[in-house]
Amino acid sequence: MAKLSIKNLDKHYEDGFHAVKNFTLDIDDKEFIVFVGPSGCGKSTTLRMIAGLEDISKGDISIDDTIVNYVPPKERNIAMVFQNYALYPHMTVYDNMAFGLKLRKVPKEIIKEKVIQAAEILGLSELLKRKPKELSGGQRQRVALGRAMVRDPKVFLLDEPLSNLDAKLRVQMRREILKLHQRLGATFIYVTHDQTEAMTMATRIVIMKDGKIQQVGTPKEVYENP
Ligand code: ADP
């Protein structure tokens, strides 16, 4: 549950490349925002700035009316899920999901409760002792979602989470992610280059081009007014 306000956000990379230009967007509590646009248009950079994984060059990011520009990623109440899952290969599913909470010194019993609950929701209960290499692509992506879930984030950022999956699984996972959004009541920002994904999942679509917002609207508005 969080409102996000992004004001006049700019990103100049060290080499001078201007990747994000004057990006301004207000996101309501519990929205499912989808960023779409061609490769290289600045979707990922914007997401990483929201997560605090990338310095911002100019502008402000606020969560529930507090500016978080200088708040470290761990304290932002934001979780990010990546396209390549970024799981620890030597750890079990259980430990992959528990790791972030262990780092934060959350008591073991609470970690266990959260991991087991997330595993149930994601259909991973039977797989907790496996290593990532013993899982399918869809199962790995569920573990990545689980690892984000156990932290009870207010904001979920997902960077092309389904692009490594085959078409059939992608459709199934879309539904699962939407269910998760309903169930968690968190604000989701989802990056994709897949128009269908954007149209079927978003409460609002943000179309980006060359680092700028080109259009913002509900799927219906974007479809009727391309
Ligand atoms: P998208 O997610 O839309 O594909 P990105 O945000 O990843 O786009 O990248 C936007 C632009 O910024 C691209 O042209 C990319 O090459 C450039 N870029 C990304 N990371 C860096 C970096 N560390 N240094 C310089 N340029 C970068």
Ligand code: ADP
């Ligand atoms: P650790 O000793 O690593 O701090 P625990 O004593 O909680 O963690 O658990 C020992 C190992 O057993 C963990 O590393 C984890 O892989 C596994 N484990 C713990 N609880 C469960 C569970 N409910 N289901 C499956 N595996 C579990």
